Amino acid sequence: MGIKIPVDQEPSGSLHVADLARLAQATTPRLRMASETARTQSILAIQSALIEKTAAILAANREDVEDGRRASLSAALLDRLTLTPARITALAASLETIASSPAVVGAIEQRSLRPDGLEILKTRIPLGVIGVIFESRPNVLIDCAALAIKSGNAILLKGGSDAGRSNAILGSLVRAAIAPFLPADSIQVIPAGDRRLTLEMVQLNGLIDLIIPRGGEGLIRMVQENARIPVIAHAKGLCHLYIHADADVDQAIAITMNAKTQRPGVCNAVETLLVHDALAKTLLPPLMAKLLEAHVQLRVEQPLLDLYPQLGLTLATPEDWDMEYLDLILSIKLVPDEDAAIAHIQKYGSHHTEAIVARDSAVIGKFETAIDASCIAVNASTRFNDGGELGLGAEIGISTSKLHAYGPMGARELTTSRYVLHGSGHCRR
């Protein structure tokens, strides 16, 4: 996380995003009328091109990575920036999934017949032009382009300057690949490294219908403060896991370990563990031992510290309940019942993913109803709140705000629904 937007690193002179947005917008009538076959062929053509051009892509990416190393990017950022043959193979596979998933454009959501014979259909149509502003991972460009194609939208893609060469070659490849089937101008890649262009982009009211920022808090705040277009952002993921008194011990331990350690740097990793008092001397000792063994720092309140002085626990401060660590750190709090766990989550949760391990269906039902989050995981890891895991193929982002989409956004979430009425001279009385 923590995306820098360098100012004028590679000045783009007289380039205006508005001109590119106009080119994209001009393709939207053709995109609306395109066949599903043309969309599928376009996505599969990108897949073939990725495989054919792997060597050239890796070469361009290697230059970006070398620049990044010279610029002393962190190991985590360098890892996100790096493409490998395996990552390109995985990307090609996700294109296959998107291409073969059911059509979203034109999908009929609802059909009814009034007593007077008027047929009412609700069908899905594209939004128009989407703008995505993303950070170092260049595979985001491919995923977002494919989701835009699937959903019948034009798209403007603005990547980070770290991945400038990688994004440029991927952008050219995508435009060339789709040209036989769909207008190449429906995909526009904005040159990297000029913050002026990002600012211009988020203010193009009337040309872009939706802005999706994917990156650190700084980028998202900048976009939200400057946008004159609707923004769907993924704010943060301060996810909790509540272990109820009657939880299956093995499940509770496995889920906690998975939610915290499988990939601690991502938004759907757990940050705070809420444990029922009754488990302080039963479940907690073996669970904490396993976490410590996995190099997880544990931040706890005084009573737990007093109970286990020998374990090397850390005293939590009030600020800990508000922290998205994105690291091998876990805060642990004992709670007297599920109501206290719910109250804690209502106070500190970020509407991302909240999990419970419990057997009592009344407790589970109360948790599901009381908690306002894009995903509630019952006896399952928080890590499942992800477009790929939930069957969306790929995701263009995860929304933590409730309007339009809440949670992972796939192709369907890039469309809207409208009414189509079929009558035979029907008039209103």
Next chain:
Amino acid sequence: MGIKIPVDQEPSGSLHVADLARLAQATTPRLRMASETARTQSILAIQSALIEKTAAILAANREDVEDGRRASLSAALLDRLTLTPARITALAASLETIASSPAVVGAIEQRSLRPDGLEILKTRIPLGVIGVIFESRPNVLIDCAALAIKSGNAILLKGGSDAGRSNAILGSLVRAAIAPFLPADSIQVIPAGDRRLTLEMVQLNGLIDLIIPRGGEGLIRMVQENARIPVIAHAKGLCHLYIHADADVDQAIAITMNAKTQRPGVCNAVETLLVHDALAKTLLPPLMAKLLEAHVQLRVEQPLLDLYPQLGLTLATPEDWDMEYLDLILSIKLVPDEDAAIAHIQKYGSHHTEAIVARDSAVIGKFETAIDASCIAVNASTRFNDGGELGLGAEIGISTSKLHAYGPMGARELTTSRYVLHGSGHCRR
């Protein structure tokens, strides 16, 4: 239309909308956990109270209407402001419809099982706190309150100063009626007549989740320019009707008359008629005669004027294609084919309602796919794009923007969907 927002007509002193919004927001956990029975009982209790208190409501409304007459409100505005026993009966009936419609809160939209046994549900939950800013019709308060209750949301209602007394009595009635079943504070009525309060309301980011302005262009522009919260607005309804060469003549005439004259002052009335050239001497003469007989002014291009010099047609100016008349005026344009009709609508349409009368299914299909509007009416009147007609019970507004909702918004459109995962110790690999 054309809502005035008087400044400090009845100064509200130290009242802050934020305080009312906080009271409303504090009820949202209880609203999420309320039973569907409590929601139904609340709506039916409002219905009973409306009928019981009809005399008092009509008396308060009479004072508003008398004030309006003294302030020389137009006849149309006075009509919108006036409540009658029949209107209250109709309002009570719409409450019955909302109460008896299927539950939206908790509705399961999607259910699937992964090969590993993890169950994925997508269920609907309330948005939180809605703010509605509306104009003179006091029945809007009742409709919006009922839709908020049905959808599990808290609501802030800010009516126009013209209907100050009517809204005050209706607001008290609603709060008292729901109190035995749901928190009265979930419904907040903002006092009329202070523009400062409207401005404050649209900036309460973090307290209100969605603002819906219902009124004239002035109100909507003011809200959009000042809002710090997502706004779903109904911009304008410049609706077209295209009559294709092969149209059924009787249907074409009936639909045109209905779309233009049944209620010309509303957003889903037709403003521009596009007629295939082939019909200039067949369908058009009897159609124009009927329209003129119904006192509709017809604005046409030179060729039609030359063809029918004796009919009293008016020459259209280029501005006419851009006009939402909301009156007994219709512009008529001859087009050579459906492509020209589509191009005209793409240029001048307002994404509200677009209609076609035709028999050829290829032409109809092309029209449906090419046109971007919240409702496409095929061989049916534009007047059907309305929450009541489309089966939503009532509408809180009609959205002409595509994000979140497009077209009439009922209770379902005041909710969002989230994922619920049911596992048995599931961890991500």
